[in-house]
Amino acid sequence: MYTDKVMDHFSNPRNAGVIENADGIGEVGNPVCGDMMAFYIKVKDDKLDDVKFQTFGCVAAIAVSSIVSEMAKGKSLKEAKLITKKTVTESLDGLPKEKMHCSNLGAEALAKAIKDYETKISE
Amino acid sequence: MYTDKVMDHFSNPRNAGVIENADGIGEVGNPVCGDMMAFYIKVKDDKLDDVKFQTFGCVAAIAVSSIVSEMAKGKSLKEAKLITKKTVTESLDGLPKEKMHCSNLGAEALAKAIKDYETKISE
Amino acid sequence: MNLIYMDHASATPVREQVIKAMVPYFDLQFGNPSAVYDMGFNIKQVIEEQRAHVARLIGAKANEIIFASSGAEANNLAIKGVALAGQKKGKHIIISAIEHHSVLNSARFLERMDFEVTFLPVDEHGLVDPERLAKVIRPETILVSVMHANNEIGTIQAISELSSICREKGVIFHTDAVASVGNIPVDVNVLGVDLLSLSGISLGAPKGTGALYFKKNIRLMPLIHGGIQEMGRRGGTENVPGIVGLGKASELAANEISAKKDQLQKLRELLVSGIQEKIKKVTLTGHPDKRLPGHASFCIEAIEGEALIYMLNQDGIYSNTGSACASKALKTSPVLVAIGVPPDLAQGSVVFTMNNNSVQEVRYVLEKLASAVEKLRSLSPIWREKTA
Amino acid sequence: MNLIYMDHASATPVREQVIKAMVPYFDLQFGNPSAVYDMGFNIKQVIEEQRAHVARLIGAKANEIIFASSGAEANNLAIKGVALAGQKKGKHIIISAIEHHSVLNSARFLERMDFEVTFLPVDEHGLVDPERLAKVIRPETILVSVMHANNEIGTIQAISELSSICREKGVIFHTDAVASVGNIPVDVNVLGVDLLSLSGISLGAPKGTGALYFKKNIRLMPLIHGGIQEMGRRGGTENVPGIVGLGKASELAANEISAKKDQLQKLRELLVSGIQEKIKKVTLTGHPDKRLPGHASFCIEAIEGEALIYMLNQDGIYSNTGSACASKALKTSPVLVAIGVPPDLAQGSVVFTMNNNSVQEVRYVLEKLASAVEKLRSLSPIWREKTA
Ligand SMILES: Cc1ncc(COP(=O)(O)O)c(C=O)c1O
Numbered sequence A, B: 001m002y003t004d005k006v007m008d009h010f011s012n013p014r015n016a017g018v019i020e021n022a023d024g025i026g027e028v029g030n031p032v033c034g035d036m037m038a039f040y041i042k043v044k045d046d047k048l049d050d051v052k053f054q055t056f057g058c059v060a061a062i063a064v065s066s067i068v069s070e071m072a073k074g075k076s077l078k079e080a081k082l083i084t085k086k087t088v089t090e091s092l093d094g095l096p097k098e099k100m101h102c103s104n105l106g107a108e109a110l111a112k113a114i115k116d117y118e119t120k121i122s123e
Numbered sequence C, D: 001m002n003l004i005y006m007d008h009a010s011a012t013p014v015r016e017q018v019i020k021a022m023v024p025y026f027d028l029q030f031g032n033p034s035a036v037y038d039m040g041f042n043i044k045q046v047i048e049e050q051r052a053h054v055a056r057l058i059g060a061k062a063n064e065i066i067f068a069s070s071g072a073e074a075n076n077l078a079i080k081g082v083a084l085a086g087q088k089k090g091k092h093i094i095i096s097a098i099e100h101h102s103v104l105n106s107a108r109f110l111e112r113m114d115f116e117v118t119f120l121p122v123d124e125h126g127l128v129d130p131e132r133l134a135k136v137i138r139p140e141t142i143l144v145s146v147m148h149a150n151n152e153i154g155t156i157q158a159i160s161e162l163s164s165i166c167r168e169k170g171v172i173f174h175t176d177a178v179a180s181v182g183n184i185p186v187d188v189n190v191l192g193v194d195l196l197s198l199s200g201i202s203l204g205a206p207k208g209t210g211a212l213y214f215k216k217n218i219r220l221m222p223l224i225h226g227g228i229q230e231m232g233r234r235g236g237t238e239n240v241p242g243i244v245g246l247g248k249a250s251e252l253a254a255n256e257i258s259a260k261k262d263q264l265q266k267l268r269e270l271l272v273s274g275i276q277e278k279i280k281k282v283t284l285t286g287h288p289d290k291r292l293p294g295h296a297s298f299c300i301e302a303i304e305g306e307a308l309i310y311m312l313n314q315d316g317i318y319s320n321t322g323s324a325c326a327s328k329a330l331k332t333s334p335v336l337v338a339i340g341v342p343p344d345l346a347q348g349s350v351v352f353t354m355n356n357n358s359v360q361e362v363r364y365v366l367e368k369l370a371s372a373v374e375k376l377r378s379l380s381p382i383w384r385e386k387t388a
């Protein structure tokens, strides 16, 4: 059902965990629906110096979170904003159709975290 | 489906054929329904000196005719009248339920032939 | 005694290759195809491969195939499924007078659900007249079902003509192709049908398997309600070994079917001409050439079919009959009635359906049939009348 | 890696003895059981022998058994068949809130046919309250269906209490015993039911087999219309190898089932107590002891079931879940909703159903499950909240 890439990220998730004192936090989904993700970012020189995530959800949700964190880490905020459901799906060599919608929330959570950071610094 | 006895009488029918100048003839059934039997008898000293039959019909109909002819041959008319569906079925070690009604016409045809004979001689 | 099997319309043996393909799905790959873990997923994939094999055999796409537990179930799903899903549009359906019981009794069921059913008569060869069909279609007609080939008399209908009439009038067309798929090339696009039923029994696949082809836009009320199996159109855990058997048999048939036709036709011609030569007063039922290549059916005067089948059985020959005595309902075959065979002649029905048979077998059958008929006729009071 | 199968509620492997019994009916004895000649008749006899085996397993008579192509079909035949045959008496039926999809969606179908359906709630252990049932029965109620054991939570209902209420009121009672037959002794007389469904999937018989028990006086509208097969109650050529498989498996089960219970219960207790010891915040779903002996089901906080199943799969363990993500419909299990499990907790559902498993296997599962849960919780934002 899942691609090898998905299974790899599910089995060995990159950047799992919490950043205490994160510069930005983004949360999407909720456990009632079955998928919930939290992204934590540390920003330095407009770059994502560190990215971590926590995910409650299925194989797809965990793999999506993991690959998003990997794709984002080290990128400029601008570049990171270009990460979309589509590029995430491609990087995972595809996702089952029924999983496209609700488990593929990683890019959204990351974007929320960046927004959170931007809101904070603009204050 | 059929007992060995039925199969034996079907495969080697006894007394098949016609008696030319029969003393009595009995016909029952009709080919539209699928079963039709004709019995021919020769009577001597109130005994069935010869019995023959012709049957259009299924395995059961043929076996029934054959065994009825065998049961009747040599019997007195009075004895022959005691041949019934039930005794025929028993002599064949049983018949399939759905065949009891329409294929088991041998006793009836024989009775008709005897009646035919009795009517003729009483005229 | 060597057994000669000439009842392929009733059942076909499953080939060793097909059995071999099936067996691992009993014990090694036994998981439920809906299961989340790898064994379940792998089996689900295998089912989808089989769906593609079945689709390819009839020129369809894999997602247009629903697996079923028999040809009868496929027919029920088609007839009731289309009717119950489409009843808002109208409650009139049309079927031919020579449909299989599973179509006929589905239609009778719909009558109890306040549908109206028109039974299309057939001519003496069993053919439906397209003009007649065109005339009985009404605005409220939602479904027409005419079988592709008839199992009792072998007649092959002009399905593409019939279906094109329905297409023009916006009426859904179903064909029961149980007797044809596996015996002749069948292509849903050439036939122009919206739904088509097939069964493992004619395909060298196991009994208890079948499939319904349905065009993607056709709305179907499930017959067996349940979970998400078969795209939500048929509940119940899939008969995985059966599906593998049907898929493998379809794959084999797809490769072999064109070659088979000529050989079967030759056997049939030998059988038909031989019987007509050796036996007096015998009628070929069905169409003389618009018929299944391996299918030869007759009515033989003055004898009864069950007795004949038993006599042939004693000579090691397996064949079939539509005689009343051989049917559990003790009723003359409605197909023979529909083509106008008189009831007494209909009793003498005998049907040979060939597949992997040989010329020698046909010769043997001819010989034994002639003597069986002779023997039965010698017993028959009607034969005497006839010859008297 | 050794594979540990703990999903016996979804499918069971077919034993070699059973496969051996089936195989001849693919190619050697391949005839149609309706055929008139000896091969057909012999096969018909074999079917009747299997009917007797299945009947004996549940204390029924052979002529009270109809073969079906799955448990789902048996359920559809029971629910729709009784309702459509009895609708003149009334159009109200009652089913429990935790029925299998095949019962639930058959009832939903009847709603479209203008029937009214009452869904009986269950308590937190999944039990139907007999008093509550008594209250919702009306004069126009014609059928009550409550499953014997639930496949997701293992709860066994007090069927004889429920059925006796129905008997008093003259209402037909059906039970879906797919999850119980094969796991515990089941006797239709003890249960007091009018109809009972069973499936090959729980019996070590092939998928795509099942049977419906029905008391002789029960009127049933066929689901699959057709010929005279199955006493006119189910059309279609019989799945002879499948029936032989179901019969053989029933024969084996009848001899083994009493002995199995204790051993399975021990395994279950080991699994349940081990999980409760090793894992925090875990709830046993279903009834603590009125449950199938080999059935252990849980909801584990702060993790999601599909992910857990995959992780166990990587350790060679096959188990099941009722989580929304694992269902193709992406909906939380209606059974877990019905017993009042909060939706977020319901995501962490995991189900182990054991059969020929060993103590070592249970120990291995305990170890791997604990580490999988730990790993998933370490990823989980909710777990952090909980422990924070
Ligand atoms: C309780 C219950 N009823 C019915 C069924 C349906 O049986 P089958 O899978 O044979 O269609 C199942 C199958 O999982 C079940 O668990």
Ligand SMILES: Cc1ncc(COP(=O)(O)O)c(C=O)c1O
Pocket (backbone or CB within 6 Å): C009, C010, C069, C070, C071, C072, C073, C075, C100, C102, C147, C149, C150, C151, C176, C178, C179, C199, C200, C201, C208, C209, C210, D235, D236, D237
């Ligand atoms: C023309 C036709 N349709 C349907 C069927 C039913 O198929 P099955 O036996 O698989 O139920 C048959 C079977 O004999 C058939 O000949």
